[in-house]
Amino acid sequence: MTIYDIAEKCGVSIATVSRVLNGSSRVSAKTKEKILLVMKEQNYQPNPFARGLGLNSMKMIGVLCEDVSDSFYATAISLIESYLRLIDWNVILGCTGRGSGLKYKHLQFLMEKHVDAIIIIGTPFNHTKDLDYLKNVAKKRPVIMVNSYIKHNNIYGIICDEETGMSDIVGKLAEKGCKSVLYLYDSLTYSGRQKLTGYKKGIATHKLDENPLLQNKINRSLEDVEQTVKKLIEQNVYFDAVVTSEDLLAIGAQRAILQMGKNMPIVGCNNSLLAQCATPMITSLDNQLEILCREAVELLTKLMNDKEVPSKMIFPAKLYQRESFIYA
Amino acid sequence: MTIYDIAEKCGVSIATVSRVLNGSSRVSAKTKEKILLVMKEQNYQPNPFARGLGLNSMKMIGVLCEDVSDSFYATAISLIESYLRLIDWNVILGCTGRGSGLKYKHLQFLMEKHVDAIIIIGTPFNHTKDLDYLKNVAKKRPVIMVNSYIKHNNIYGIICDEETGMSDIVGKLAEKGCKSVLYLYDSLTYSGRQKLTGYKKGIATHKLDENPLLQNKINRSLEDVEQTVKKLIEQNVYFDAVVTSEDLLAIGAQRAILQMGKNMPIVGCNNSLLAQCATPMITSLDNQLEILCREAVELLTKLMNDKEVPSKMIFPAKLYQRESFIYA
DNA sequence: TTGTAGGCGTTATCAT
DNA sequence: ATGATAACGCCTACAA
Numbered sequence: 001m002t003i004y005d006i007a008e009k010c011g012v013s014i015a016t017v018s019r020v021l022n023g024s025s026r027v028s029a030k031t032k033e034k035i036l037l038v039m040k041e042q043n044y045q046p047n048p049f050a051r052g053l054g055l056n057s058m059k060m061i062g063v064l065c066e067d068v069s070d071s072f073y074a075t076a077i078s079l080i081e082s083y084l085r086l087i088d089w090n091v092i093l094g095c096t097g098r099g100s101g102l103k104y105k106h107l108q109f110l111m112e113k114h115v116d117a118i119i120i121i122g123t124p125f126n127h128t129k130d131l132d133y134l135k136n137v138a139k140k141r142p143v144i145m146v147n148s149y150i151k152h153n154n155i156y157g158i159i160c161d162e163e164t165g166m167s168d169i170v171g172k173l174a175e176k177g178c179k180s181v182l183y184l185y186d187s188l189t190y191s192g193r194q195k196l197t198g199y200k201k202g203i204a205t206h207k208l209d210e211n212p213l214l215q216n217k218i219n220r221s222l223e224d225v226e227q228t229v230k231k232l233i234e235q236n237v238y239f240d241a242v243v244t245s246e247d248l249l250a251i252g253a254q255r256a257i258l259q260m261g262k263n264m265p266i267v268g269c270n271n272s273l274l275a276q277c278a279t280p281m282i283t284s285l286d287n288q289l290e291i292l293c294r295e296a297v298e299l300l301t302k303l304m305n306d307k308e309v310p311s312k313m314i315f316p317a318k319l320y321q322r323e324s325f326i327y328a
Numbered sequence: 329m330t331i332y333d334i335a336e337k338c339g340v341s342i343a344t345v346s347r348v349l350n351g352s353s354r355v356s357a358k359t360k361e362k363i364l365l366v367m368k369e370q371n372y373q374p375n376p377f378a379r380g381l382g383l384n385s386m387k388m389i390g391v392l393c394e395d396v397s398d399s400f401y402a403t404a405i406s407l408i409e410s411y412l413r414l415i416d417w418n419v420i421l422g423c424t425g426r427g428s429g430l431k432y433k434h435l436q437f438l439m440e441k442h443v444d445a446i447i448i449i450g451t452p453f454n455h456t457k458d459l460d461y462l463k464n465v466a467k468k469r470p471v472i473m474v475n476s477y478i479k480h481n482n483i484y485g486i487i488c489d490e491e492t493g494m495s496d497i498v499g500k501l502a503e504k505g506c507k508s509v510l511y512l513y514d515s516l517t518y519s520g521r522q523k524l525t526g527y528k529k530g531i532a533t534h535k536l537d538e539n540p541l542l543q544n545k546i547n548r549s550l551e552d553v554e555q556t557v558k559k560l561i562e563q564n565v566y567f568d569a570v571v572t573s574e575d576l577l578a579i580g581a582q583r584a585i586l587q588m589g590k591n592m593p594i595v596g597c598n599n600s601l602l603a604q605c606a607t608p609m610i611t612s613l614d615n616q617l618e619i620l621c622r623e624a625v626e627l628l629t630k631l632m633n634d635k636e637v638p639s640k641m642i643f644p645a646k647l648y649q650r651e652s653f654i655y656a
Numbered sequence: 657t658t659g660t661a662g663g664c665g666t667t668a669t670c671a672t
Numbered sequence: 673a674t675g676a677t678a679a680c681g682c683c684t685a686c687a688a
Contacts, residue, residue, distance in 0.1 A: 082425070
């Protein structure tokens with residue numbers, strides 16, 4: 001079934017069929033009706049490749065992240081897919097993996113498919129080669145970064161102010177009388193750097209213990225974090241609260257602390273389902289993914305309609321208090 | 329940059345350029361070399377829409393699930409994406425949502441993009457209208473179902489034998505001396521039905537308590553499951569072990585049981601990260617997603633090469649023992 | 657080994 | 673309001 005078949009069955013030219021297909025007003029009601037009828041009964045569907053060839057677009061957006069199996073990215077992708085779906089855009093998914101090699105290849109794959117824009121969740125790109133490639137991509141297509149940012153023409157960032165969120169947490173812990181806040185983190189993505197900075201600022205502002213042993217970079221694994229925390233306690237490194245860059249780390253830390261017969265406030269980040277599965281449930285800083293993703297898609301539509309958009313938007317984080325730390 | 333530009337710069341015809349593009353051997357080494365050089369320096373990329381128009385394929389696979397933000401689906405999608413990536417296929421993602429309305433629309437979206445095949449994770453389709461549409465889709469494109477199955481031409485199922493897995497669990501509980509096994513489940517997908525059947529068979533085989541109050545369908549939410557379990561205990565419904573269709577339910581059940589001052593074996597399903605975040609850590613039945621997804625992609629490639637494939641493949645489940653129930 | 661030309665199914669610009 | 677036709681960029685059968 002092509003536009004030719006429809007045209008023939010209706011006794012009109014393909015131009016007329018194309019017009020009703022694209023909702024042109026310059027078609028008589030009668031012929032339009034007939035064409036629509038024939039289309040329906042023939043179950044006609046326009047060929048997306050032919051259309052793509054002419055319009056140079058198949059209404060597809062490339063969405064990239066490190067690893068969809070991670071609940072944070074999965075949630076983001078889910079939100080973005082549903083928002084894009086509402087306005088009839090499709091998602092081509094790409095996962096770069098957490099390894100180090102040749103991530104720009106994944107950008108290449110998307111560009112080869114001529115996606116109309118690229119949305120990047122988090123910070124998959126760090127190496128110069130990858131970043132250079134990304135900037136080149138931005139010359140051809142808009143790039144929207146969710147919870148990450150690179151200042152560059154045609155790259156837009158929708159981010160959460162986790163820095164303030166984190167330093168506020170430290171402030172609240174100080175109010176409660178904590179003196180030494182242990183910080184555990186697993187990566188220095190854009191978001192990771194923000195949180196670390198927030199922690200440091202909080203510590204400085206409230207004149208808390210600046211012992212460098214209290215800042216620990218570790219793998220994101222329950223075993224590793226439990227081991228690290230236990231070791232610190234055994235070595236008599238004093239701390240009276242724990243903040244982590246990620247819920248999983250907070251869960252492991254809490255487990256280790258309880259096992260060592262101690263108790264103290266613990267706060268994680270990302271407000272994932274994991275936080276609610278731990279006992280006691282973990283208080284967590286939510287980076288408001290729902291808002292970020294909604295705004296990312298919103299920005300995209302504005303961009304497609306040649307409207308003005310900000311190159312960077314910042315939204316506040318929100319603390320979800322649970323059993324592991326209640327301050328008010 | 330089109331094939332014409334390259335041809336002109338090389339002083340050859342577009343046919344020759346096309347030949348080197350497609351690795352035809354019928355090109356002299358000299359011209360081939362030159363064309364490749366020019367392509368590289370012009371940074372030429374073939375237009376996927378034009379190619380798609382001619383070949384009727386853009387090497388894209390539609391992948392559908394209910395909800396990527398669920399860790400089970402997210403893991404599956406992650407695996408499938410990476411396996412497809414290896415053989416240069418792209419994933420167009422679709423999420424139907426858990427609601428009831430018009431899910432076949434999502435199949436339509438994928439078909440409108442002329443994907444080469446469709447992979448479905450789990451059981452998003454239940455209504456007759458959706459299923460009829462799915463069967464129609466199967467007339468045009470192969471449909472591969474991961475952890476679900478519908479017997480129909482051109483629909484293939486890669487499934488895990490959770491029924492046996494579940495009845496084995498009941499058997500092991502019986503061995504340990506349990507008499508009344510509480511079963512909690514949240515949905516009757518293909519997988520859900522298998523597990524329920526497995527539970528019932530296990531109960532029957534080992535002559536355990538068949539009290540219908542021990543089979544509870546509830547929402548997948550921590551609050552709901554905790555409330556349900558507490559109510560059962562308060563009403564003096566006797567049970568001495570809990571099995572659930574999903575880790576989250578097991579976690580909630582465990583929490584309620586501990587809070588009520590009781591203790592007993594608890595087993596979940598899906599072996600998600602959640603299971604490890606609970607304390608005690610939850611023993612869980614793993615449906616071997618990694619194998620299922622690998623085989624799904626494998627089957628797809630065979631299908632594309634017109635090789636014979638089985639319409640249904642079944643793999644065994646595997647129990648991951650943790651603190652919540654150790655039987656051996 | 658290389659070139660010519662038709663076909664893939666649309667959209668859009670002209671005419672009429 | 674409608675039709676004829678070029679253009680989109682590639683592939684490939686057939687010719688040379």
